[in-house]
Amino acid sequence: MKFVDKVAALGRGTLRAGYIDVLQVNLGYKCNMLCKHCHVMAGPIRTEMMDRENIDAVIRVLEENLEDNQINVLDLTGGAPELNPGFQYLVESAGALGKHVVVRSNLTIFFEKGMENLPDLYRDNRVEIIASLPYYMEENVNRVRGAGTFDKSIQALRMLNSLGYAHESTGLKLNLVYNPPGAFLPPQQDLLEAEYKRELQSKFGISFNSLYTFTNMPIGRFKDFLMRTGNAGQYLNKLASSFNPDTLEGVMCRFIVSVAWDGKLFDCDFNQVIGLSVADEYPQHIRDFNYLSLSQRQIAVGEHCYGCTAGQGST
Ligand code: SF4
Structure with missing residues (x-):
C-alpha cells in the first residue's frame, strides 16, 4: 500500500506539520569524506554550497521568529557544514539571537587544514554536536566511512570531552548516530546506547550523551547500494511491513523546515535529496518564509517515508 494511503487508512487524513521548532539548513553537499551510505551523496567533488545571500536570509528568518515556540533550534547539516565559508558567521549570529545551534559533524573535519578552531568555536557557542559513529569498533566504521576514520573520530571525541562535552557540569551535548551497515533495521536504541557507552568508556575513556539509531533511507548512495546488491525490493517491503502508526506523531517533518543549499524549502x-519540495501552495524559498503558513502545511x-515509521521510528 502507498504510504499516503496507509496514513489515510488510519483515519487521520494527511500528514500535517504541528509547529516549527527547528530550521534545518543544509550548507552544501561538499564533504571531506565519501561514506558508502550517505543519503545526500556528499563528497569532496560536490560544489553545491549555500551563498551569503541565503545565509543572511536564514538569519533574517531566525530574527523574525524570536517568540517562544517559534524556531528555537538551528540545525546545520551538509555534506560537512563546516566547509561552508559562512559557517562560523551563521553559528555566531544564531547564537547571538539566543537560538540553540546543532551541528551534524562527521568529526574527521576537525583534522582538515584551516579547521583547527572548530572545537573551540563549538564550545564557545554551546553548539550541540550530533556526530556519526556507525559502530564502536574500528573495522566496522572504516568499512563504511573510509580507512583511518575511526582513529580520527576517537581523537575528536576525546578532544570534545576534554573541552567539557558530555560532562554533566557543563551541559554541553555530544550525541552519536548509528546507522545499520546493511539492508536491515537498527536494533533497539536504548540497548545499543548502553553498549556504546560501556565500550567507548572502557576502551577509549570516551563519554557521550545519547545515541540515535537511524534507519537507512532508501535514497541516495544507500539506494545505489540496494540496487547493486539486489536488495531494493526486499528492503522496501521490510520497511513497509514494519510500519508503526505510533511513530507518525513524532516524524521530524512535523516540527522542522528543511532549507536546501540554494534556499529552497523542503x-x-x-525530501530535499529526492527533489520533493514543499507543496506548491506554501512558500518555496527561505526569502519568502512564513511561519504561520508553513507551520500548518500538508x-x-x-x-521513502516508510523509513521514518518502521519499527521504533527514525527521525
Ligand atoms: S521522509 Fe520522514 S521526515 Fe521526511 S516527509 Fe517522509 S515521514 Fe516526514
Whole structure:
C-alpha cells in the first residue's frame, strides 16, 4: 500500500506539520569524506554550497521568529557544514539571537587544514554536536566511512570531552548516530546506547550523551547500494511491513523546515535529496518564509517515508 494511503487508512487524513521548532539548513553537499551510505551523496567533488545571500536570509528568518515556540533550534547539516565559508558567521549570529545551534559533524573535519578552531568555536557557542559513529569498533566504521576514520573520530571525541562535552557540569551535548551497515533495521536504541557507552568508556575513556539509531533511507548512495546488491525490493517491503502508526506523531517533518543549499524549502532533508519540495501552495524559498503558513502545511510524502515509521521510528 502507498504510504499516503496507509496514513489515510488510519483515519487521520494527511500528514500535517504541528509547529516549527527547528530550521534545518543544509550548507552544501561538499564533504571531506565519501561514506558508502550517505543519503545526500556528499563528497569532496560536490560544489553545491549555500551563498551569503541565503545565509543572511536564514538569519533574517531566525530574527523574525524570536517568540517562544517559534524556531528555537538551528540545525546545520551538509555534506560537512563546516566547509561552508559562512559557517562560523551563521553559528555566531544564531547564537547571538539566543537560538540553540546543532551541528551534524562527521568529526574527521576537525583534522582538515584551516579547521583547527572548530572545537573551540563549538564550545564557545554551546553548539550541540550530533556526530556519526556507525559502530564502536574500528573495522566496522572504516568499512563504511573510509580507512583511518575511526582513529580520527576517537581523537575528536576525546578532544570534545576534554573541552567539557558530555560532562554533566557543563551541559554541553555530544550525541552519536548509528546507522545499520546493511539492508536491515537498527536494533533497539536504548540497548545499543548502553553498549556504546560501556565500550567507548572502557576502551577509549570516551563519554557521550545519547545515541540515535537511524534507519537507512532508501535514497541516495544507500539506494545505489540496494540496487547493486539486489536488495531494493526486499528492503522496501521490510520497511513497509514494519510500519508503526505510533511513530507518525513524532516524524521530524512535523516540527522542522528543511532549507536546501540554494534556499529552497523542503519538509525534511530526505525530501530535499529526492527533489520533493514543499507543496506548491506554501512558500518555496527561505526569502519568502512564513511561519504561520508553513507551520500548518500538508507534508509531501513518498514511499521513502516508510523509513521514518518502521519499527521504533527514525527521525
Ligand atoms: S521522509 Fe521526511 S516527509 Fe517522509 S515521514 Fe520522514 S521526515 Fe516526514
